[in-house]
Amino acid sequence: PNVAWEHHHRATTSFVHERLQRRRGQRDQTIDKQQQQLEGDTKRKRSPLVSATPEWQRLELHKLEIENQHLRDLLKDEERSQAMFAEHDGVYLDYSRQRATLKTLQLLQDLAKRQRLEERIQDMVSGKTINFTEKRAVLHTALRADPDEQIFVDGENVVEDVHQVLNQIKTFTEGVRSGNIRGYTGKRLRNIISVGIGGSYLGPEFLHEVLKTEPDGINSALGYNLRFLANVDPVDVERTCADLDPEETLIIVVSKTFTTAETMLNARTMRQWLWDFMGNDKEVVRKHVVACASVSATDKVKEFGIDTNNYFFRFWDWVGGRYSVCSAVGAVPISLMYGFDLFEQFLKGAQSIDRHFMTAPMDKNIPIIMGLLGVWNHSFLGYKTRTTLPYAEALLRLPSHIQQLDMESNGKVMTRHGIEVDYPVGEIDFGEPGTNGQHSFFQLLHMGQTAPCDFIGFCQSQHDLCLDDESLSSHDELMANFFAQPDALANGKTADEVRAEGIEEDLVPHRTFKGNRPSMSLLLPKLTAYATGQLLAIYEHRTAVQGFIWDINSFDQWGVELGKKLANDVKAHLVDARKSENHVIEASNPASSRILNYYV
Numbered sequence: 001p002n003v004a005w006e007h008h009h010r011a012t013t014s015f016v017h018e019r020l021q022r023r024r025g026q027r028d029q030t031i032d033k034q035q036q037q038l039e040g041d042t043k044r045k046r047s048p049l050v051s052a053t054p055e056w057q058r059l060e061l062h063k064l065e066i067e068n069q070h071l072r073d074l075l076k077d078e079e080r081s082q083a084m085f086a087e088h089d090g091v092y093l094d095y096s097r098q099r100a101t102l103k104t105l106q107l108l109q110d111l112a113k114r115q116r117l118e119e120r121i122q123d124m125v126s127g128k129t130i131n132f133t134e135k136r137a138v139l140h141t142a143l144r145a146d147p148d149e150q151i152f153v154d155g156e157n158v159v160e161d162v163h164q165v166l167n168q169i170k171t172f173t174e175g176v177r178s179g180n181i182r183g184y185t186g187k188r189l190r191n192i193i194s195v196g197i198g199g200s201y202l203g204p205e206f207l208h209e210v211l212k213t214e215p216d217g218i219n220s221a222l223g224y225n226l227r228f229l230a231n232v233d234p235v236d237v238e239r240t241c242a243d244l245d246p247e248e249t250l251i252i253v254v255s256k257t258f259t260t261a262e263t264m265l266n267a268r269t270m271r272q273w274l275w276d277f278m279g280n281d282k283e284v285v286r287k288h289v290v291a292c293a294s295v296s297a298t299d300k301v302k303e304f305g306i307d308t309n310n311y312f313f314r315f316w317d318w319v320g321g322r323y324s325v326c327s328a329v330g331a332v333p334i335s336l337m338y339g340f341d342l343f344e345q346f347l348k349g350a351q352s353i354d355r356h357f358m359t360a361p362m363d364k365n366i367p368i369i370m371g372l373l374g375v376w377n378h379s380f381l382g383y384k385t386r387t388t389l390p391y392a393e394a395l396l397r398l399p400s401h402i403q404q405l406d407m408e409s410n411g412k413v414m415t416r417h418g419i420e421v422d423y424p425v426g427e428i429d430f431g432e433p434g435t436n437g438q439h440s441f442f443q444l445l446h447m448g449q450t451a452p453c454d455f456i457g458f459c460q461s462q463h464d465l466c467l468d469d470e471s472l473s474s475h476d477e478l479m480a481n482f483f484a485q486p487d488a489l490a491n492g493k494t495a496d497e498v499r500a501e502g503i504e505e506d507l508v509p510h511r512t513f514k515g516n517r518p519s520m521s522l523l524l525p526k527l528t529a530y531a532t533g534q535l536l537a538i539y540e541h542r543t544a545v546q547g548f549i550w551d552i553n554s555f556d557q558w559g560v561e562l563g564k565k566l567a568n569d570v571k572a573h574l575v576d577a578r579k580s581e582n583h584v585i586e587a588s589n590p591a592s593s594r595i596l597n598y599y600v
């Protein structure tokens with residue numbers, strides 16, 4: 001009987017095997033045919049758009065495979081989860097809860113090769129003019145380079161310049177903090193107001209919020225006060241300086257162009273505030289106002305009355321506003337408040353990620369992996385939004401910084417070939433610290449629209465608490481949520497699981513979670529100045545990677561110009577209306593005329 005069984009078994013096995021082979025062959029042939037057709041189409045189209053490349057089209061095809069797979073099942077694959085993480089200098093990225101397989105990653109890397117991603121990163125960090133609409137290099141990485149490095153723009157080693165300004169900032173801020181540099185009436189300068197908007201505000205504020213509760217930050221900030229004045233709303237002025245003594249206040253005007261309407265009005269308002277208290281003397285401005293601006297704005301800084309020899313901290317055209325926190329834009333306010341050493345640690349953290357970004361192979365490179373998955377989620381899986389969810393209260397302003405960084409960078413429609421994209425580009429980013437967000441918009445994340453989530457957490461808290469009668473610390477409580485949410489989103493809860501809990505049948509559909517919602521988790525040791533630099537650089541590079549794959553210019557921002565121009569037209573109407581009570585505004589259309597006349 002054994003021989004008969006074996007014979008039968010062998011016959012069945014070979015029959016099954018043959019059928020499987022045949023089916024695989026047929027399936028491969030179909031895919032090959034589809035691919036040949038796509039490649040044929042591509043050639044016929046002769047489009048320079050990335051969406052016409054075979055690499056892009058293979059991903060389109062692959063999407064059909066992924067659409068049939070659930071994260072609940074993918075997560076059971078041991079080999080897959082072994083592969084889907086990356087680590088560098090304490091930063092641990094787990095991307096196993098992305099709707100992707102190892103094949104997806106391979107196809108994304110093929111696309112990156114087709115787009116010459118590594119070459120384009122090299123072009124960026126070596127100072128090539130990659131911001132082609134403004135004819136500028138993009139060198140925020142040079143802001144954290146070591147003094148012995150060399151990066152040339154127009155024949156000049158920019159690293160030398162960077163360190164010259166950093167030394168100037170170190171000397172100045174130490175002078176203020178030691179009391180050697182004082183205000184007009186001889187008082188110590190203990191209040192710092194940083195006036196700036198957009199990229200001249202969001203990055204420094206996000207760093208300030210981190211350092212506010214960081215133990216070294218707390219120690220070094222004792223006796224100082226740092227505030228940001230961004231909004232042109234007069235209420236922001238009131239909130240910023242109502243309780244401050246102008247004699248003890250140093251104003252930093254932060255503006256790359258030194259022309260931004262909101263910043264310049266706020267700067268003039270602050271100058272008037274100083275004059276109102278100390279008299280209209282030009283020395284008041286020279287002793288209480290400093291500027292962080294681009295070299296090309298030097299004349300405007302001088303005209304404002306600022307001492308350009310000692311109180312002007314330059315940066316350069318090759319530093320984009322939203323990429324400028326590592327320049328004087330962040331260095332001056334943060335060093336005044338917390339000391340230069342802490343700011344240097346922030347730069348070191350960013351530098352560590354820069355080096356990793358420039359050298360690590362694609363499959364181990366944290367910002368590249370995150371960027372490629374960003375493209376996959378948005379352009380292929382069709383997710384229009386994305387969330388940043390730091391499980392750290394001190395990162396409360398990170399989502400706003402990322403919002404500007406990414407949406408101003410990748411909110412574009414034209415490729416570098418001057419052709420409009422025919423694929424989705426640029427996500428809507430939003431976010432909130434956990435667990436607060438869980439009690440706000442997470443309902444939608446779990447059951448409504450899908451938004452890929454970035455969870456950011458830390459092994460250790462800046463300040464942990466443990467009550468006597470609790471077995472877990474407050475940080476463990478926070479982190480339990482950090483670990484649980486990605487699984488809840490990925491696995492969901494089936495109707496049967498709901499039923500098994502004894503839920504009445506009517507409610508089962510309401511309490512079922514479909515799951516299959518992607519996220520990734522970044523885990524770092526502790527939220528320090530260094531770790532903040534790492535996070536900053538990870539997100540800056542993620543944005544650039546997506547822009548390179550999409551073939552757009554992530555470094556200009558023409559989209560904000562039209563609104564600025566129209567605001568000037570409105571201002572002209574308002575001037576006329578304020579001059580004469582009977583003036584009737586005639587704007588460019590009846591609706592505008594009506595609402596403007598209602599306003600005045």
Ligand code: F6P
Pocket residue numbers: 197198199200254255256257258259260263321322408557560
């Ligand atoms: O919002 C447009 C923008 O140009 C941003 O890119 C920039 O960060 C911000 O305005 C402020 O510009 P500036 O530093 O020149 O005042």
